[in-house]
Amino acid sequence: MVLSDPREIVIHVRLFADLRRFLPDGSEEPVPYHLPADSTGADLLAAIGIPEAGEVTIGRNGEIAAHEDALHDGDEVLLFSPMEGG
């Protein structure tokens, strides 16, 4: 029997606007990301490979979150880049 690693958390991620270019090809949203426990929003952005991550807005379970906030197993995360519209 394989037990899930207690030191790993799974985060469900949706990407918006220009960040959608970081969607893995052919993946369905939300995309599950497996991260070490105690990972933060910034760690998630790094794992996805988003440059200039400082500009990104992180929404976690319907609230805005700081980049240094810790993530928890099962969190629903939305990521946004600033985008103009007219």
Place this chain on the structure above:
Amino acid sequence: MADRYGYWNKILHVDLADRSTWVEEPGDAFFRLYGGGRGIIAHYLLKDVPAGADPLGPENVLVFAAGVVTGAPVPGGGRHSVGAKSPLTGTFGEAEAGGFWGAELKRAGWDALVFHGVSEAPVYLSINEAEVEFRDASAFRGQDTGTVEEAIKAELGDPLTRVAQCGPAGENLVRFACVTNDLNEAAGRTGLGAVMGSKKLRAIAVRGKSNVPVADRQALIDVGKWVASTLDENHRGFHEFGTGGAMQGKSLAGGLPTLNYQLGQFEQIDKVDAVAVRDQVRISMESCFACSVRCKKVVQVEQRREDAGTTSNGQPIAVDPRGRYSVDPRYGGPEYESLASLGANLGVDDLIAVCKSNEVCNSLGMDTISAGSTVAWAMECYEKEVLTAADTGGVPIRFHDADGVVDLLHLIARREGVGDLLAEGSQRVAERIGRGSEQFLTTVKGMELAMHDPRHVPRMLVSYLLAPTGGDHMSQTGNKNGLRNQVGLCHFLGYSDDQSLEILRAVTGWDLTPEEMVTMAHRGLTMARAFNLREGFTRADDTLPPRFREDLPMHPGVTQELIDTTVTEYYEELGWDAGTGVPTPDTIRRLGIEADLAVPQ
């Protein structure tokens, strides 16, 4: 003639009163000075509109101005500007639009059209290359834009004709009527459709067959290839959603205009954003002239399942489960501004109704921002009993009432019942009724702010305070909005400033420097400022209404101190007097616009 690229040196003047036309060839220096768009518009407004003229009277002029880039074969090169003294604000009026009409005007051999006077009877102008013809438009009175565009194409026997027109709202002098082109594009802001309507000019049909000469075609083709091959890196969001793909983020961050800008979060935003549009009602994405980004949404809804077929790629077309509305795909689909102004800011979470409201605005010819914001203001007034059933003829105007909005938009465009009052725009109505209703205004210089809350997006503050047109989000000084709008290059394209310069050089062959690009933008803004000063606007008008002084739950209100420093810094940046905002004699000389405005003593 020296080699001439990017423009024809041909401006068509039309006197609607006596139906005469003449061609002005202003010379190469003119185009290098003004670049197009705002520069050309400001030149004619300063020259031909007497101070204090009635915007809806014969003294106003209506200018359609392409830029030097418009019609060049490069992504984003499909934009043109429309301008006149604004009937909404009394200021310099200007708006830009994409699509194909502006490029067609250039391909017909014209850089700009200037309309003088007022026609006695409804008329439309047909331009086919050098051939210009006045044609009877009496049968079009009251007809929606789709019917009129089709009738014109049939009458002229040419389906490739491109049509710009004012719609019934313009005919009825709704002060925020827009000028629509290609049915789904709008020079939306400042009420230019009402100017067109006041001149009884229903439409301008253009057909062109000449390629705009460019200095370095290969360089432009290379830019096009770059855009296409880097689409994923640079324009993925626009390509996939158009505008409005990040509204959930804006709401989370507390900056989404909600309930007349009282709140920054709309809980139901995922029901009425561009993601919902893509998933529920969109049938395709369309493009503007020469652009591979294809960011323009097209939506379709049918009232009944039996009328709804499938899209070209086999997806079923959406059906209104309540059987209320069909939404015609000829009118495109809602952009971010419209999703926010006709959705969240009204508390409306009914996507089909929002799409219907957007269609009503496009088919009847109204700016979605001012129309939506005027309704939002009226809703708050009604909720707070500042506007009562006695004022509205018994029509309730309530937040969250999706169907009420659709009905109200029809009334406004036709100036029927309470619509006649609201067709004046929120600020005029507030001035008329008083009772504290001005506390709920979201206007600067009489124009409703676009859907970017300056409390959340501080860089919009300068545009709102200082755009010559009032609460406009498209008038920053920098190259992106300031210059691109003037020369006819879409600001959604992810070009760097260097690339914009390269495009301008490749089109015109000019040995342009980055400094000259900035100077060109400043020239347009300074001339527009001079026009406003002449019309009696002062520093006191470069301000925000009380609503934006209030705190949002997540963002503090804008302080007077911030307004003061923003205004002063901008005046200084533009070379205007730091106290009054009057362009200094030095600046006027440096910009080379002495002929346009007398040097102040």
